[in-house]
Amino acid sequence: MNKIKWTFMALAIILSVGGAMATRPHHAKIDTLYFYNGTAYIPAGELGTDYICQSSANVCTYAFNGITYTPYMQGNYDNVQFQATKVKENKK
């Protein structure tokens, strides 16, 4: 009985640790992320502080590797509504 139990537990632990390691992003630490305003890529600032990414299939922010801009985070870039939210929070 114990053998079966520990087989289940070992399998669960190995699969979850292995899965987390296998699906972890392999990007190096990125200092600056950019958003595309329709004409150019602009530094986005800090997520949650300067802007938010709202749920969407679009690309919210891009990473720059020195040559090209590649999609980094999915969503809709938004800083206007976010600032309104923060203003409301500060008033409270």
Add this chain to the structure above:
Amino acid sequence: MSRRQVFIECVAALLIMLFLYASLSKFLDFEVFKGEMNNQPFPNSWTPFLIWFIPLTEIAVALSLIFEPTRLAGFYASLALMSIFTVYSVFILLHFFRYVPCSCGGVIKHLTWNQHLVFNLFFVVLSVLGITLQRRKYFKSIFINKNKNSFV
């Protein structure tokens, strides 16, 4: 090992996989997780607390599900945690907050909020099943022990 016991082991193993995977993927990409927490529609002042509280709680729940004496408590904790996540998903879907943030956590972040809700509900049901079966097993063992003692 009875069929019921095998089923309890399967339920516990699935919950352990969920919580361990979710917590480890947060720790393995900690900076992104921190940003994603700031991206959620609650005050940023909560972030320093939540970025440690959520993954450490998930690890604690996973550990409690491994060992028999703490398993029932683990199932209850798992139900509480998954219920909180489910209620949060419902609030997001009902546009209770001013905006709909991106979801987060390893591969799970690729799910939409609707898929998230179904995913969470599945694990809520698993936790309830785990509690029911584990409680039956627990009370059965107490009853058997009492009977054994009364014959001595």
